[in-house]
Amino acid sequence: MSADTTAATPATIAATNAATFAATFAAAPHRADPLLAHAWQVLEAVPDPEIPVVSIRELGILRDVRHGADGRLEVVITPTYSGCPAMSQIAEDIAAALQQAGLPEHRIETVLAPAWTTDWITDDARDKLRAYGIAPPTGTCGSGSAAPQENVIRFVPKPPAPPACPRCGSAHTERLAQFASTACKALYRCIDCREPFDYFKPY
Ligand SMILES: [Zn+2]
Numbered sequence: 001m002s003a004d005t006t007a008a009t010p011a012t013i014a015a016t017n018a019a020t021f022a023a024t025f026a027a028a029p030h031r032a033d034p035l036l037a038h039a040w041q042v043l044e045a046v047p048d049p050e051i052p053v054v055s056i057r058e059l060g061i062l063r064d065v066r067h068g069a070d071g072r073l074e075v076v077i078t079p080t081y082s083g084c085p086a087m088s089q090i091a092e093d094i095a096a097a098l099q100q101a102g103l104p105e106h107r108i109e110t111v112l113a114p115a116w117t118t119d120w121i122t123d124d125a126r127d128k129l130r131a132y133g134i135a136p137p138t139g140t141c142g143s144g145s146a147a148p149q150e151n152v153i154r155f156v157p158k159p160p161a162p163p164a165c166p167r168c169g170s171a172h173t174e175r176l177a178q179f180a181s182t183a184c185k186a187l188y189r190c191i192d193c194r195e196p197f198d199y200f201k202p203y
């Protein structure tokens with residue numbers, strides 16, 4: 001684990017991308033542009049269609065709002081995983097929110113790099129997921145990989161710690177199914193309070 005700070009593994013690159021994005025976003029130029037600032041404010045409030053307690057911004061799906069080369073408003077989003085069926089719904093929700101706010105025509109730009117990982121989910125969103133009954137991803141998306149120096153065995157993943165129960169906090173949980181309400185989540189059950197819950201899988 002000490003290698004995380006010195007070697008660029010996919011996990012550290014993803015974590016760095018998410019952190020860099022968060023750090024640079026506060027100072028992004030569109031804060032000073034009234035149209036972009038307004039659009040961002042509107043889009044920040046768009047909820048995730050599958051988990052309405054968190055916004056697409058908090059999940060790291062909404063990446064940017066900018067002026068395109070032709071002057072049109074460009075909304076930059078990234079899919080949470082390849083072929084996520086929620087993306088067309090998200091595009092519709094974005095269109096509806098912008099239209100309702102009286103903002104001009106826009107175009108959706110879908111970017112695949114830097115790739116989305118569960119590291120992009122903000123801390124606030126993790127708390128909201130828990131309160132909603134979904135265990136947030138534990139560790140980072142690459143926490144199961146061996147250290148980069150261990151080239152011989154780096155393909156052998158270490159099983160991640162089971163998620164804590166979002167209701168009672170017990171670590172005494174078991175997985176019932178690899179997929180839950182969506183492919184992004186696994187179905188778990190708390191052995192102490194006996195409640196089933198969704199776990200947002202790290203990747
Ligand atoms: Zn429990």
